[in-house]
Amino acid sequence: NAGVTQTPKFRILKIGQSMTLQCAQDMNHNYMYWYRQDPGMGLKLIYYSVGAGITDKGEVPNGYNVSRSTTEDFPLRLELAAPSQTSVYFCASSNSGLEKLFFGSGTQLSVL
Amino acid sequence: GENVEQHPSTLSVQEGDSAVIKCTYSDSASNYFPWYKQELGKRPQLIIDIRSNVGEKKDQRIAVTLNKTAKHFSLHITETQPEDSAVYFCAASEANYQLIWGAGTKLIIKP
Numbered sequence A: 001n002a003g004v005t006q007t008p009k010f011r012i013l014k015i016g017q018s019m020t021l022q023c024a025q026d027m028n029h030n031y032m033y034w035y036r037q038d039p040g041m042g043l044k045l046i047y048y049s050v051g052a053g054i055t056d057k058g059e060v061p062n063g064y065n066v067s068r069s070t071t072e073d074f075p076l077r078l079e080l081a082a083p084s085q086t087s088v089y090f091c092a093s094s095n096s097g098l099e100k101l102f103f104g105s106g107t108q109l110s111v112l
Numbered sequence B: 001g002e003n004v005e006q007h008p009s010t011l012s013v014q015e016g017d018s019a020v021i022k023c024t025y026s027d028s029a030s031n032y033f034p035w036y037k038q039e040l041g042k043r044p045q046l047i048i049d050i051r052s053n054v055g056e057k058k059d060q061r062i063a064v065t066l067n068k069t070a071k072h073f074s075l076h077i078t079e080t081q082p083e084d085s086a087v088y089f090c091a092a093s094e095a096n097y098q099l100i101w102g103a104g105t106k107l108i109i110k111p
Helices: none
Strands: A004-007 A010-013 A019-025 A031-037 A043-051 A054-057 A064-066 A076-078 A087-094 A107-111 B004-007 B010-014 B019-025 B032-038 B045-051 B056-059 B062-067 B072-077 B086-094 B098-101 B105-110
Touching (some): A004 A087, A019 A031, A019 A087, A043 A064, B010 B019, B019 B086, B045 B056, B072 B086
Parallel strands (some): A010 A107
Antiparallel strands (some): A019 A076, A031 A043, A064 A076, A087 A107, B004 B019, B019 B072, B032 B045, B032 B086, B056 B062, B062 B072, B086 B098, B086 B105
16 A cells, blocks of 8 residues: 555745645545644644545635545645745545544645 | 643653653543654654543553643653654644644654
């Protein structure tokens, strides 16, 4: 099993550009999450999904969108990138809600 | 909503000594408290967790204790080794599949 796969690993965006961060898992997990991690801070939940076709907002959803058309994939869309979105983004999945999250390797995003 | 505070932000201990990291939470309804370890440049990984119906849980050199009355929980690492050097995060559950995370503790193991 590859686990949770995130692409790209690094990206630099200009202000106002858009992009999609990809996340895929091959563990047949129903629960998937997108977090951002700012330097010296804990993780903040952006969006989550409890199954295909179901998504909901977390703590910091503004400026982001998600979709969950399949169990495996949970892409995160950034529209009109802003410097405040410079962060490391982690995707995670779980078989049982909040317990034992498996994280992807992260995407380091800079918006300049 | 839930708020989680984690202390200290940096902890330096001699190899072989014990390390203790503490977290406090605000929401008495929280019932799940995991600890994650994040090595430099790597992804967070679960090292131990505890549910609110349990006071203590151990896994080899790692233990977690929970005091529901005081709303705090702690990570204890005994006989620390160089590979324990990392940033440790605590978290507490909130409604709707949310974990509220502490800001992290950088643990430094001195040889």
